Amino acid sequence: MLRYCFAVLLLCISSVSYSAIDTYEFSDEANRARFQVLAAELRCPKCQNQNIADSNSPIAEDLRFELHRMLETGADDDQIVDFMVTRYGEFVLYRPRMSAQTYLLWYGPAALLILGIVVVLVVSGKRKSGNKKDSATGLSEQEKQRLDHLLKQDQDK
Incomplete structure (x- = not known):
């Protein structure tokens, strides 16, 4: 029984080694380095958060092939990025x-932060400049006088 389990395990492990791996031949090491940098910087259009170097989707394979082709034909990095964009x-x-x-993507977070700070300053400024309230009761002088007046009216009845 142990021999059969070991045989099945070997078959499973060996099938992984037959999976497709992209191998590209480069004319020089500079193109290989540029390929790795560009493949890491370009996002796969199908995958939400993977670059084309890490993605296994068919479109990422096509993009890697196109990237290799463009590098070997002498395109510079800007031309390749422009093509992809x-x-x-x-x-x-x-x-x-x-x-x-x-612009919204780049400056939106800073604008929201500044807007939030302005709102906090305005709200806190209004609270400080508003009615001065007694720290013990939380009532302003005007509210205390009104409360005393209402209590006196209630006692008179």
Whole structure:
């Protein structure tokens, strides 16, 4: 029985080694290094948060192939990134470029932070400048006088 379990285990392990692995031949080491950098910087259009180097989706395989082809034909990094952005949009970049379409993305968080600070300052300023309240009762002088007046009316009845 142990021999059969061991045989099945060996078959399972050996089938993993037959899985497809992308292997690309590069003309020089500089292209290999550029391939690795660009593949890590470009996001897979199908996968939400994986770059094309880590993704196993068919589109990522196609993008890796296209990246290899463009590197070997002599395209520079900007041309490759422009091609990918033209084809798939700014989504393929982990760090989108500064443009009219991405101003909100770049400046939105800072604007919201500043707006939040302004709101907090305005609200706290109104509380401080509002009626001065007694720390023991939490009532202002005007509210104390009104309460005393109402209590006197109630006692008179």
